[in-house]
Amino acid sequence: MSRKKKLLKIINQNKPFLAVFSVFLSLLLIVGSTYSWITYSDEKINQSNPNTKKLSAAIDEVFTPNLQWAQGKTTEKKLLVRNNGQMPAIVRISLYEFFAQFELDMTDGVGNGNQKIVSSSSGSDLTMEDTATWEKGSTYKIASETYYVASEVYKADKKNASTAYVYKGTRPIEALKYLTIQFNDNDIYDENNKPMPETQNYWYYSDGYFYYSEVLQPKEKTTLLIESITLDRMLPNKYKSSLYQLIPVMDAHDVTKSLMENWNIPSSSYLEAIYREKVH
Numbered sequence: 001m002s003r004k005k006k007l008l009k010i011i012n013q014n015k016p017f018l019a020v021f022s023v024f025l026s027l028l029l030i031v032g033s034t035y036s037w038i039t040y041s042d043e044k045i046n047q048s049n050p051n052t053k054k055l056s057a058a059i060d061e062v063f064t065p066n067l068q069w070a071q072g073k074t075t076e077k078k079l080l081v082r083n084n085g086q087m088p089a090i091v092r093i094s095l096y097e098f099f100a101q102f103e104l105d106m107t108d109g110v111g112n113g114n115q116k117i118v119s120s121s122s123g124s125d126l127t128m129e130d131t132a133t134w135e136k137g138s139t140y141k142i143a144s145e146t147y148y149v150a151s152e153v154y155k156a157d158k159k160n161a162s163t164a165y166v167y168k169g170t171r172p173i174e175a176l177k178y179l180t181i182q183f184n185d186n187d188i189y190d191e192n193n194k195p196m197p198e199t200q201n202y203w204y205y206s207d208g209y210f211y212y213s214e215v216l217q218p219k220e221k222t223t224l225l226i227e228s229i230t231l232d233r234m235l236p237n238k239y240k241s242s243l244y245q246l247i248p249v250m251d252a253h254d255v256t257k258s259l260m261e262n263w264n265i266p267s268s269s270y271l272e273a274i275y276r277e278k279v280h
Contacts, residue, residue: 056085057216057252059093072233074182079226081250083216089252090259090275092211093225095165096156098131098245099175102140102148104238115241119145126150131245140243148241158249161208165246175239178232181246184224194270206271215255215278255279 062078081091103116118139125147126138134155139147154173156163163172167190171177189195190205195213201223203210212222229246253259257279265271 054086055089055252055254056083057089057091057250058082058084059248059250060221071231071235074228074230076228077226078224078228079248080224081212081216081222083218083220083252085252086218088215088217088255090212090215090255090278091222091250091252092209092263093251094161094209094249095181096158096163096247096249097154097165097172097176098134098156098247099152099154099173099242100126100134100140100150101152101175101239101242103151104240115148117142118147118149121147122149126243128243131155131247134243158247164208164249166208167205167210175242178235178239179244180230180232181226182228182230184227187223188225191270204271204274209251211271211274213274 058081060080060082062076081093083089083091105114105116120139121141122137122139124133124135124138126133126135126140134150134153136150136153138150138153140150141147152173152175154175156165165181167183167188184203187201188203188205188210189199195202195204200214202213203223203225204213205211210225214222216222251263253262255278259265259275259279260267260272265275
């Protein structure tokens, strides 16, 4: 079996919020002084081959509906991974953020009003559910002959882990500093905080990825990775009506030694030590 056939990658995005789901997406619409979560239909991109069907894992989410998400409030979002396949799997997750804000009406001279409204499309409309359409200058349709204009857009690259969320790192743009992801820090370690030798069932962060320490048997789940998200009470007015997405990319691999090469795990590294006795 080739490495490609052994490797399963699932990109999870655009999943509704109002229940427990096997995939996770955060899509935020900020409206005035209150904040509403907007949801869309499910889409999965499964980059696996037909003969790897027995290797499968999925992201589980628990979300507590909060349709009036005010500044300073926390919304529950519990994120973990479940082995829903028929063979043991090793998993990792990377997180990618997307943010778009819109031009403000500057009639008052300082931009304390609502979003600037234009009556026609730019010819390149932005849609909430498709971050590929999020471009500076694109219009976002609110109603007939009513559009917002994107003034700033930040997009991570889901194919490039160097653009993934950095655990305990600096956020890439100012706007994202007002959205705090509450991780399950008690079960997450990194190069500056390595676990004790007897520790099990934890996540280890390295270079854009959260690696789960254990082999997941069929039906087994990881410990939580994310618990909730908080919107800062000092969120500036200029971010009203902005769009935000947090998209996780989950990789599942079988327990063969090809894991080390496929995931570019350096020999003699701490990650290599985690999996050394768990692959064959």
